[in-house]
Amino acid sequence: MKRALLLCTLLALPAAAFAKDGAWSDTAAGGSVSIGKQLLRGRPLHSPSEIPASARIVRFSWRVTLLSPPPPGLQIKLCRSDKCFLLPALAGTRSVTVPLSAVGEFRFIYSVNSLGQLQPPLNVVRNQLTVNYR
Template structure:
């Protein structure tokens, strides 16, 4: 038994480490026909929620528009407590670091203009990949 004690001491820290993982969710986008109106994607959440003590380390996002982005387009990725302005259709951020890993995300679309959008803004897909520990 004494021969195994050094091995157990070396392996103990491995058992104490947090389990890391990720979850992904996607949903259809929104259609905005008028400027100055805010549109939200359906909720994006984990199908199998991580452990209650798991925390976000980073989030990858991707959204796709049917046509080119209209002038004045603003897109945000939001949880119930904070939003991140997205400068591109895909990317990675640590802005949600430390939040519960089972947080709900939504994409929020807004076109800063007045009147009808021609063509309408059509976000055809939204996706998040949430990495956690």
Template structure:
């Protein structure tokens, strides 16, 4: 009986020590005037520092352009030295543990179209929510 209680406490302890949190932010995305060039957004970051030990868990995003996106339009979200491709203008995805939970994050936009974009594409806003967990 004592052995079962000890085993149960070992299983429950890590769960009891973990907690969750999230932060949301938005920024201006930028303007694309030409294809085949990377446009970087203004950074997004939490309004205050995250607690020590925050580990990235989930990203939810919504990008608002002023019109239709050009052919071959691609989006990445970047944090630290790492960029991850996004599947569209909005969605959610799990984040790898090595991705910085506290940002800053930026978006990178690219279109495979050659030459000038007519009309230019303005990316009005990047909205993100980053969910994280804490280990104490």
């Protein structure tokens, strides 16, 4: 009787109660842009292969290191093949409220909304991404 009661109790718990939380982090070197209105696609950042395919992003943190101060009009996006997030600063944390897989390739995309030569050029030293998932 006690076993049956325990089994019923466990079956009544939501599946999320058994979900495993985790995080992964990756870093890549950047690149440079010397003329405004050009796009710089950062090197891909990949999730480790052992993350379950069912893992969904809860939040992510980023840090971008530049060689010089950011030029006026700099826009940074973090993109996957199916979604991009506009990042408001060189570093921060953002919660994700839409279902988005924690598995796959991510890229930082840079653009400078100005015309002509950038003085100094935009030189991205490093991109760092940490993904928290459930």
